[in-house]
Amino acid sequence: MDAQGRGRAENIDPADQWVLNPDTGEYELRLAASAPQSTVPGPRGRTARRAGGGPGPEAASGSPAKAPERDAPEVPGPRRRRGAPEEPPPSRRGRRPAKKAKAKKVLLWTGGVMAFVLVGTAGAAYLYLEHLNDNITSVSDDGASTGGFSKDKAINILLIGTDKRTGAGNAGYGDSGSPGHADTTILLHLSKDRTNATALSIPRDLIVDIPDCPTEQEDGSSKVIKGTEGARFNTSLGQGGRTPSCTVRTVTELTGVQADNFMVADFNAVKTLTTAVDGVEVCLAKDIDDPDSHLKLSEGTHTVQGEQALAFLRTRHSVGFGGDLSRIGIQQQFLGSLMRKLKSNDTLTSPTKMIKLAEAGTKALTVDSQLDSINKLKDLGLELGKLNTKNLTFTTVPVVDNPAEKVKATVVLNQSTAPTVFRMIQDDVSFTEVKEQAKASKDAAAAAAAARLKGTQSAASEVRVRIMNGGAKGGSAQATLSWLQNDQGVTKSENAGNAPEELSRTTLEYAPEQAAQARKLAAVMGLPGTALKPGESVTNSQGLPTMTLTLGKDFKGAGVSLTAPTTVPDTVDKSTADKVECAK
Numbered sequence: 001m002d003a004q005g006r007g008r009a010e011n012i013d014p015a016d017q018w019v020l021n022p023d024t025g026e027y028e029l030r031l032a033a034s035a036p037q038s039t040v041p042g043p044r045g046r047t048a049r050r051a052g053g054g055p056g057p058e059a060a061s062g063s064p065a066k067a068p069e070r071d072a073p074e075v076p077g078p079r080r081r082r083g084a085p086e087e088p089p090p091s092r093r094g095r096r097p098a099k100k101a102k103a104k105k106v107l108l109w110t111g112g113v114m115a116f117v118l119v120g121t122a123g124a125a126y127l128y129l130e131h132l133n134d135n136i137t138s139v140s141d142d143g144a145s146t147g148g149f150s151k152d153k154a155i156n157i158l159l160i161g162t163d164k165r166t167g168a169g170n171a172g173y174g175d176s177g178s179p180g181h182a183d184t185t186i187l188l189h190l191s192k193d194r195t196n197a198t199a200l201s202i203p204r205d206l207i208v209d210i211p212d213c214p215t216e217q218e219d220g221s222s223k224v225i226k227g228t229e230g231a232r233f234n235t236s237l238g239q240g241g242r243t244p245s246c247t248v249r250t251v252t253e254l255t256g257v258q259a260d261n262f263m264v265a266d267f268n269a270v271k272t273l274t275t276a277v278d279g280v281e282v283c284l285a286k287d288i289d290d291p292d293s294h295l296k297l298s299e300g301t302h303t304v305q306g307e308q309a310l311a312f313l314r315t316r317h318s319v320g321f322g323g324d325l326s327r328i329g330i331q332q333q334f335l336g337s338l339m340r341k342l343k344s345n346d347t348l349t350s351p352t353k354m355i356k357l358a359e360a361g362t363k364a365l366t367v368d369s370q371l372d373s374i375n376k377l378k379d380l381g382l383e384l385g386k387l388n389t390k391n392l393t394f395t396t397v398p399v400v401d402n403p404a405e406k407v408k409a410t411v412v413l414n415q416s417t418a419p420t421v422f423r424m425i426q427d428d429v430s431f432t433e434v435k436e437q438a439k440a441s442k443d444a445a446a447a448a449a450a451a452r453l454k455g456t457q458s459a460a461s462e463v464r465v466r467i468m469n470g471g472a473k474g475g476s477a478q479a480t481l482s483w484l485q486n487d488q489g490v491t492k493s494e495n496a497g498n499a500p501e502e503l504s505r506t507t508l509e510y511a512p513e514q515a516a517q518a519r520k521l522a523a524v525m526g527l528p529g530t531a532l533k534p535g536e537s538v539t540n541s542q543g544l545p546t547m548t549l550t551l552g553k554d555f556k557g558a559g560v561s562l563t564a565p566t567t568v569p570d571t572v573d574k575s576t577a578d579k580v581e582c583a584k
Contacts, residue, residue, distance in 0.1 A: 135362035138372035140216040141262065142245035144252070148370035149260040149380060154428045155190040157380075158248055158259040160237065162266045180266065182237040182247050184313075184331060187257060189425045190384060196391040196430040197384075199335070200255075200421070201328045203399055204234035205410045208254050213246035232410060244368070255397075255422045256556075261371045261380070269364035270310045276360035279305035280338050282312055283582035290315045309334075325396065325411075332394035333582075339389045393431035397421065426554075449529030457520040460489035464546040465508075465521060466538065470499035472506075472555035480551065483558035488524050494540060496548075503552035505530075506562055510547040511537040518547060525549075526561025 141147075149155045161184035187200040212227040225242055228235070236242060236250040244262050252258045274280055281303050289296045295311035297304075304312050313334060316327035362374075371377060398418045399411035424431065465484075469477040477495050484490035508531055510518040518532055537545040554562060 137366045138369050141368040144245040144248040146260045154192040156259045157188045158262040159186040160264045180238045181234040194386040199394045201396040206233040207412050208233045210236050211249050215243045262368050264366040271306045272360045274305040274309035276357050279303040285582040391432045452529045452532040458516040463490045463517045464492040466496040468496045468499040468550045470550040471502035471553035472551035480558045499550045506552040507533050508549050509533045509535040526563045528563045
């Protein structure tokens with residue numbers, strides 16, 4: 001029965017009160033004037049128009065509700081009954097509303113393993129009701145994150161799947177007493193222009209240095225949990241009372257990328273959310289019978305949900321080399337399949353199905369305190385929803401077996417390739433070919449920056465520069481001065497102390513007549529053309545004109561190139577979410 005029939009009994013499905021506005025592409029709450037008001041509370045933090053046409057209550061955040069815009073498009077009328085003929089919209093007779101891409105605005109994904117769907121379901125929840133906010137569990141980020149994502153910047157979300165065994169039916173999986181370690185961790189990077197994203201899996205057995213972690217205790221007090229050198233990555237959570245913020249700090253130290261927000265999911269999230277989406281299709285290149293994960297499937301394609309989906313994601317001994325890296329491949333295949341399903345079916349255009357997902361997702365989700373409401377999750381979801389799945393790349397931190405072990409149980413960074421992968425994410429470089437980026441590289445600004453590097457270069461001994469610290473680590477200016485003078489022959493250089501303000505990017509400012517000197521210093525230091533800023537020279541301590549090199553927050557150290565890599569090393573495995581792959 002549809003909403004029209006149920007309305008007479010004052011038992012209206014809230015999903016049927018939402019209709020698609022063809023002018024905006026958004027779902028809007030629609031209560032027919034003649035129908036009785038629902039007893040279910042309205043969405044928190046959403047401006048609703050009252051029956052009299054006046055503005056609704058203020059948002060939950062405390063910000064005043066906006067007055068209706070003048071000449072705003074009218075909201076379409078109530079949905080027609082099933083079987084009733086479609087009436088043309090007023091003044092647009094004969095024209096059909098333009099179709100919106102199914103998932104363009106609401107196809108969302110997150111990680112742990114299930115965090116990809118968690119953002120999607122929580123994003124869908126903005127269509128639903130106030131009580132969904134009460135489903136969400138949040139914990140402090142303890143100052144480890146940036147303070148929350150921004151719509152005008154690249155976005156980095158840390159997605160953590162724990163091995164916590166609480167919940168019905170989970171005690172039989174391995175260590176039932178686990179405090180919940182970082183069993184599956186994905187750093188999801190969404191580019192500033194929203195054309196591409198990278199999902200970087202971090203092996204749980206990777207040896208890392210876990211820093212000291214200031215954490216907020218349940219009683220509101222603060223405690224610093226001492227760090228550990230040379231520890232397994234998964235112990236950055238749970239071990240010794242470590243909270244998700246400790247994992248965030250560990251990832252920042254490992255990759256150089258500071259997360260904007262984090263999300264955490266446990267075993268129950270996997271089961272409830274895969275059931276909510278009616279299962280996820282997976283492919284096997286061989287029969288699997290794994291007594292450890294309880295997975296038993298034949299070769300071919302299967303749809304898994306609930307306990308079976310959890311078993312699929314936990315299996316490792318029956319695929320690949322039988323270790324954690326092989327299991328990561330299984331998880332990435334699963335997430336890619338999930339993305340394809342959400343984008344190809346009608347889940348995201350069905351309010352009823354989205355409410356089902358929202359209920360499951362918000363109950364399964366633990367987020368940081370900067371992301372603790374439906375409105376915030378909705379805003380994040382809309383940003384993530386702009387991405388095309390073919391430009392979502394899954395890859396793994398490059399590692400090698402730990403050379404210190406005779407029996408191989410852990411891994412360490414592959415120093416020949418891992419820094420390149422980290423640098424590409426830091427510099428917002430796509431792992432896939434994106435048309436928008438190819439076009440951007442040919443625009444006037446990019447061409448002008450490249451042109452600054454072309455031309456004659458002065459001898460190193462003729463380069464005159466003063467060095468200032470504008471956000472780099474303490475001592476960077478002096479270390480760079482020593483390196484330039486002793487190793488590179490740039491002897492006419494000096495330390496000018498701290499810059500008047502911090503910069504996110506290193507810059508070299510020079511007068512027109514110093515262009516040849518600027519090109520030489522750029523070549524020596526590996527500066528990109530965008531770092532060269534034509535301007536004015538200053539007078540140094542000898543009273544001579546000199547350039548100004550300001551070391552920004554992106555500065556990695558003397559002798560470390562600042563020119564971003566543009567391609568992924570050939571030895572780094574990667575896949576995209578639009579491709580079907582079978583576990584081997």
